[in-house]
Each structure stands twice: as C-alpha cells, then as structure tokens.
Amino acid sequence: MCRVTSRIAALAIDAVNPRVVAEFWCAALGWTVVGTDPDGLTIGPADGAWPTIDVFAVPERKSVKNRLHLDLRADGGSTADELRRLLDLGARRVDVGQGPDVSWVVLADPEGNEFCLLSRTVQEVLSAP
The missing domain is CATH 3.30.720.120 (Signal recognition particle alu RNA binding heterodimer, srp9/1)
Known part of the structure; x- marks a missing residue:
C-alpha cells in the first residue's frame, strides 16, 4: 500500500x-x-x-499559454448562466487551439490566465450513474 x-x-x-x-x-x-x-x-x-x-x-x-489551468463547473445553475456571470465578472473567451467541437469554454481571468468552464454542472455530474 x-x-x-x-x-x-x-x-x-x-x-x-x-x-x-x-x-x-x-x-x-x-x-x-x-x-x-x-x-x-x-x-x-x-x-x-x-x-x-x-x-x-x-x-x-503573462505572454504564453498556461501549462496548468483550473477547470470550473457551474454549481447551482446552468452552464450558460455561469458563463454569462463569469464574463460579467471580467473573464473573456480565449482561443488556445481548442477547436470548434469541444464541450467546454476556454476563458481567461483579467490578466489572461486561462481556465475552462466545463459543459456539465456539478449537479449533472453528481446525479450521473
């Protein structure tokens, strides 16, 4: 062990x-x-x-893509509502080469540190079999 x-x-x-x-x-x-x-x-x-x-x-x-980033999930609301909230707080969408068919949204904080908003909410993950 x-x-x-x-x-x-x-x-x-x-x-x-x-x-x-x-x-x-x-x-x-x-x-x-x-x-x-x-x-x-x-x-x-x-x-x-x-x-x-x-x-x-x-x-x-910051001048290059992060090698480590946070992945967030909406908790208590929809992913669309959480995306709007994060954008209203000052996040912005960024392209790090993720392509058009991914299920997450890549964002950056006010200084450009990338993070992702995943498509499934906390509640969807917890209720999945």
Whole structure:
C-alpha cells in the first residue's frame, strides 16, 4: 500500500495586479481573502478548507499559454448562466487551439490566465450513474 505524503495546499497565480486577479477569483468561486502579505494575497473558502490560491506580484505580464489551468463547473445553475456571470465578472473567451467541437469554454481571468468552464454542472455530474 502506498503511503500518501503530500496534499495540495495552494495553487499559485502570478499577477501584475494581484488585487484585481484575487477579486476576480473570489467573485468567481465565492471565496474570500484569507491572508495578505506585501507581495500578494491568499484567497480561499471562508471555512478554511484547502486548497487556497496565492496571488502574488510579478513584474512581467503573462505572454504564453498556461501549462496548468483550473477547470470550473457551474454549481447551482446552468452552464450558460455561469458563463454569462463569469464574463460579467471580467473573464473573456480565449482561443488556445481548442477547436470548434469541444464541450467546454476556454476563458481567461483579467490578466489572461486561462481556465475552462466545463459543459456539465456539478449537479449533472453528481446525479450521473
């Protein structure tokens, strides 16, 4: 039997303006700022659950596609409604070569960090056999 020795504690996002990026992700995920330091902010669920997201300042703007990204699912509403909500929060659609026939939507946060909105909602996944 394999002994588990690590757990994801936090994901990190680099940002020229950490406050703007943190506010976007707080609104998108329903999270809050749970810590600050001179270089950035930590956001997470209000109940203190893991993982959190650290948003830290860097001097350069993002210039290439992310090698790691978040996949989101609508929770408590339709995927179409969630897409509209994310766009209203400041996300924008992006093309990373995904093609026209994919079942997800590729978006980017206010500084261009890509993420996907998956087609099936949390409730659809949980109720599937």
